[in-house]
Structures are given as structure tokens and as C-alpha cells.
Amino acid sequence: MTEILLIRHGETAWNAIKRLQGHLDIPLNAEGTRQAKALAAALQNEKLDAIISSDLQRAVQTAGEIARLQGIGIRIDAGLRERCYGGFEGQLYIEIPHLFPEAHAAWKSHDPDAEFPPGENTGETTRRFHQRVMEHIYYYARQFMHQKIALVAHGGVLECAYRDAKQLPLNAPREVTIFNASINRFHFDGKQLQLIQWGDIAHLDADDTLDEIDQLK
Template sequence: MTRLLVWRHGNTDYNAGGRVQGQTDAPLNARGRDQAAAAAALLASFHPDVLVSSDLSRAHDTASALASLTGLSITPDPRLRERHFGEWQGALLTDIESQHPTEYARWRAGDPSPGCGIESLDDLAKRVVEALQDAAELAPGGTVVVTTHGGAARQGCGALLGWPNEATRTLGSLGNCHWTELTDRSRRVGGTGWQLTAHNVGVPS
């Protein structure tokens, strides 16, 4: 059985300030570094075999907290970056709502391609699920920790489970430094492929 732990990065000033990060390279703040250290202590108890991360610093630095406890090296993968938010990257959500009310409403309603240069959900799912599958193949039958971003994690996990966008939207957002656990039982007799084992697990913050 292969276990995949899809871990969201720690808090940043963009998270705290209500800004859209997308693929901007916002670093962890002090709270985010503390969250990463606390979560890493829990994740280390899973005895991971492989550690893969988005190449954006907030994810890589989160992964580094676990790498320091396990001695694992971090394999960077740019496919694990957050959804690209086009014109909205770095902007306050309140400003986006007032300046782009139509597109904002479409985004909030789950439109897979709301405009303003935002990456479509289908494109996001395609690159992230490919990254998750490749990560899992690095340790068949083992435990793989993948450090990524909130939107990327949800869409990638939904795609790996074979869910349509409407079902994927029912997964609540991951808290900072929380993770989703997926297991692949396809190598067992009568196995059913990837299954959702747990969601939004982590240290309360």
C-alpha cells in the first residue's frame, strides 16, 4: 500500500493579509515557520520514504522542517505550484471583489475558468495529478510526503481520486500546514486504487 500525504505550506503574510498568492513567491512568516515545525514532528512519525515539494519558497521551507527531522532530501517539482491567478496575483481579495465583480462571483461559484488570466481548474488538475502520480512512483508501497498549496492540493487530490470538479469542491480547504492522506491499494488483490483516508489533518493553530 502506498501512502501519499499532501501537505499544505505554513502561513504567510499574504495569507494573514487576505491577498491572493497564486504563484508569487511569498515566504513563510514566523507563524508559518512555527506551524511547519509542529506539523513536521507529527509527519515524521509516519516514517516517510520520499519528500517532494513545490519549488516556491513557502512550500520548500515548510518541507525543510520535515527534511531536517528525517534526513530526507527534497525533490522540487514546479508542477506542484499553486494555481496561477493571472491579474489577481498579489492583490487584496477585497479589491478584487470591487474591481472585478463578475469574475470574482464566477470564481467564488466554482467556475473552472473565471477569466482575468486565471489558470483553469482542468489545467491545474492535470499538472498537479501528474506530479502526485510521479511522486508516488518514487516509493511504491511506501510513504510519500508532497508539500504544495491549498488550491493545488484540493484539485490534485480530486483528480487523483477521479472526482469531477463538483465533487472536488466539497473538500474543505486545507488549513496552513494541514494535510490530506490518500492510500493506493491497487497493488493488493481486489485493490480499488486511490482512496481518501483523511483530510485536513494537522496541529491546531
């Protein structure tokens, strides 16, 4: 069995004002750094065999705080990046329905093959994103069999793992809250992810935590 701690990065300035990040590389803000330090302190008595992080700096900075107290290095993997939202990226959530009404309607319909409008980056459908993320999660689950690892990533990545463990269809509405700097525990039995604990933010002030997509999706 592999123990997997799937962790969302700390808060960014864009999280705080509800501006969609996706692949855009936004650093932690002061609150996010505080959250990452609190997260690292909460985990310092759990021996981690590896820490793997998305290559976006908000995840790398969060992973760095954990690694510092663990006394180990970080492995960087772009396969754990957040979903790319194409032209939605960089926009405030409240602006998206007005800027891209048709694409926004398709997104909210939970169509797993809905495309995003072009932007700085090429968007990913739900299906392509889910496939990319789960290939990488299962790769590390098998590589570190019988060990405990932390994967530091993003809200969308956490949602993919939740859906996989619960065997939910890709077009099902999201049913959980995804907090910054939350700890989400899974086991891998050699075949399938099993959800053990979701949304642990006991190390944070719950009043100051933000959900990934503010329940818009």
C-alpha cells in the same frame, strides 16, 4: 500501495491578511515557521521515503523542516505549485470583486474553463490546473509504489487531490476546509487515489489556523 501525505505549507503574511498569492513567491511568516516545526515534530517518528516540494519558498521552507528531522533531502518540483490566478494575484480577496467584477463572477460560478485577467503571471483555468497537478501527483504515486512519501504543496493542490479521490466534478463547490500545515493522507492502489484522513491539525493550535481561500471559492 503508496502512502501519500499531502501537506499544505505553513502560514505566510499574505495568508494572514487574505491576500491571494498563487504563483507569487511569499515566504513563511513567524507563525508559519512555528507551524512547520510543529508539523515536522509530529511526523518525525514516521519514516518517509521521499519528500517532494513545490518550488515556491513557502512550501520549500515547510518541507525543509520536515526533511531536517527525517534526515533526508527534498526533491523540488514546480508541477506542485499553487494555481496561477493571473491578475488576481497580489490582491486582497475583498478587493477582487471590485477590481475584476466579470472575472470574479465567472470564478465564483465554478466554470472550470473560466479565464483570469492578465497579470504578472498567466492564469490557469480550473481544468488546466487540475490536469497539471494530478499528472504530477500520480507520477510520484507510481514512482514510489509501496513506499511512504510527503508532497508539500498548497491549498489548491490539496483540493485537486480531494476532488480526484472523491471523484467530484470540477464545477462542484469546494466542500472541505484546507488549513495551513495540515496533514492529509491518501493511499494509491495502483489505479486511484483513496482519501484516508483529511485536515489533521492536531499538532497545531486550531484557533490560529487559516483556510486557503476563506470559503470565497
